[in-house]
Amino acid sequence: MEVIDLPAPEGVELRWLFHSPAGSDPSLLAASIASTPWPEGRVGVFAHGERESMKAIRALLRERSVPRGDISLSGYWALGRTEDRFQAEKREPIGKIED
Numbered sequence: 001m002e003v004i005d006l007p008a009p010e011g012v013e014l015r016w017l018f019h020s021p022a023g024s025d026p027s028l029l030a031a032s033i034a035s036t037p038w039p040e041g042r043v044g045v046f047a048h049g050e051r052e053s054m055k056a057i058r059a060l061l062r063e064r065s066v067p068r069g070d071i072s073l074s075g076y077w078a079l080g081r082t083e084d085r086f087q088a089e090k091r092e093p094i095g096k097i098e099d
Helices: 028-034 051-063 083-089
Strands: 045-050 071-077
Touching: 028 051, 045 051, 051 071
Parallel strands: 045 071
Antiparallel strands: none
């Protein structure tokens, strides 16, 4: 696994999360967010990634009562799916990330 040394603005913490095989644990990102102290005040979220991981994050944000207007969340790929299958599933219940 490769870690890139990325500069971050003051007050921003960068965490690298690893699991094997890649994409095999859709709860990893949501669990990391859940284990981090939640900041006070209004929280804005921009999260775009693997569909099942985004569903887990959506559930966490719902628990934390983050208003929908403060969230940009998109599942733009799905583990084990071709692009054609993924696009077809987006119109089915499996592909929806519920508000």
